[in-house]
Amino acid sequence: MRLLFRKLSYKTKKVENSQMRNERRVIKRKRKKVRWGRVFLLLFILIGGILGIYLYSQYKSGVEQSRKSVGDKQDVYEFKGKQDANGSTNILILGSDATGRDKPRADTIMIGSYNKSKGTYKLVSVMRDSYVDIPGHGKNKINAAFAYGGPELLRKTIKNNFDVDLQYYAVVDFEGFVKLMDEAFPNGVKVDVEKRMEENIDVTIEPGVQQLDGEHLLGYVRFRQDAVGDFGRVERQQKVIKDVGNQLVSISTVPKLPKLVGVVMPYVNTNMGTGDMLYIAKGFVSKDNRNIETMRIPVNGSFEDKRVSGSGLVLDIDQEVNKAELQGFLAK
Template sequence: MNKRQDRHRKKKKKKKFVRGFFFLLVLILGFAGYIFYQYYTGLQAAGEGFDKNAATDFDGAEVDKLGKINVLLLGIDSRGEEKSRTDTIMIAQYDTKEGTAKLVSIMRDTYVEIPDYKNYKVNTAYFLGGPELLRETIQENFGIDLHYYALVDFKGFQQVVDTLAPEGIEMDVEQSMSKNIGVSLEPGVQMLDGAELLGYARYRADAKGDFGRVERQQKVINALKDELISVNGVTKLPKLIGTVQPYIETNVDGAEVIGILKDFVLNTPEDIETMTIPVEGSYTSASYSHAGSVLEIDMEENKAALDAFLNGGSSVVTSDSEEEQ
């Protein structure tokens, strides 16, 4: 090969590289533009959201080398009050190494020791001192370290469902439901929109009361997980983040959210394991003048059960069934 042919070959190779690089750059910019557009669309459609306390402290533990992330999930119905109790208290755990997810619901009437206060219902800790005091309460009573918190207004939940699944989420409604949920539901398998799914998750006017409500909440979260990891759900992630942003307060920054979501989507758990505190047979109903009706629990039994469920160990009895965790 003479020098002229060699120069010609190198010139052609350089042109191909430039064209390929330009094409890749266009793809990256187009993808970034799509993400921004979807995020902005979700943000615009979401509305004003609720007033957040940007100064909220949360002294969460550092995520250890085991890769298990514990998030305190709190659900509130914001109606403009300066202070409110949280209707929903959950611990969500995602194991980034094993790709497993677990969800613990703590009954809001559980009677616990609140640091520097009297014993109260566990949801009173949020009323008295926000997410941080609730974190301290859970750590002191159950010995569980929490790394992050996410406070979600129920209006945001409704918006997310309607954005993720405009046709609704399939749910098997066990019975007629209407009392204090703002919608009327009839028994049977059906597609529920955001308002209906929220009403289903909040219903507690049956024999199971709050325990039934917790079971439905866990059922709803599993259904949403399946929709989120579908191809349809993954393409809507930027819009979903924009939609929920006005309705969520959290100490997880944007980069951490993206990292956790990436791990979750790429290593999706087949199912979300669930349990409820207090566990079956470990509590009695009681009443106190300063706290009202409460669930008085066997603290050691529940502490051991929660530790076994989240950190491994012996079999535990959950409120749903007896199984090896």
């Protein structure tokens, strides 16, 4: 019996020792995992911090680079916009030669629309000679609304005529466009110029495929002194915006984005915060298909040229047709 008891005790101790060794091994492995997990976490925080500092320094570098030319002063605009009923974020985008002018002109009027749930990006060009009712000022060309009352009156004009809500505005000085293009594309932007252009654009552009710097690219998208006038200009603007947008998020230019944002921001007067911009830009940068759908107001067959006393030659538009077309385009 004693011998049997000893054998059983020996086996029991042996099992217990084996279990203890296994438990110690498990504890050691867990400790190693915890240590390595902490190391990886610290490395992640360190790399993220360095990257954040780098991105911010690049942004500030771009801002300071532009502020040497434009300074800090910007007009303060009231804007009572709200989100579109379809859940889209609609932005009133205005191109203006604002620098040094008391009453800058809205040379370009666009509506940019982003719908997160649908993943869609849309761009509507509203021709500046469209003859519409401007609240408190009677009928006139739509770009007169900006001169009368800034982005807010233009927002009201679009709402009253087309029943489209605009949540944000962005007034972009043309000089900022030039600075952005030169910084992003030091070798120029490839464009197939269809004809010789020089009248009222301060530069001369020859026909053919070429690399245009910022100043010449601006002249290209502003040119309207030909048979198709503003219609050709709107078409070129939409084409260049789509092409440049895709090139800006290419592998070669993505690292430049923080500085590019900094370069252009002193030339942009907007009620959008940094978070709003990142919210919209994030989807565009990460998407494989960055298709920007475009539209023009007025649509084909919905207007006629008309000369009006005090306004000159205008586009007399069919308001109901264009209202329905615009709402349908933004909603789909």
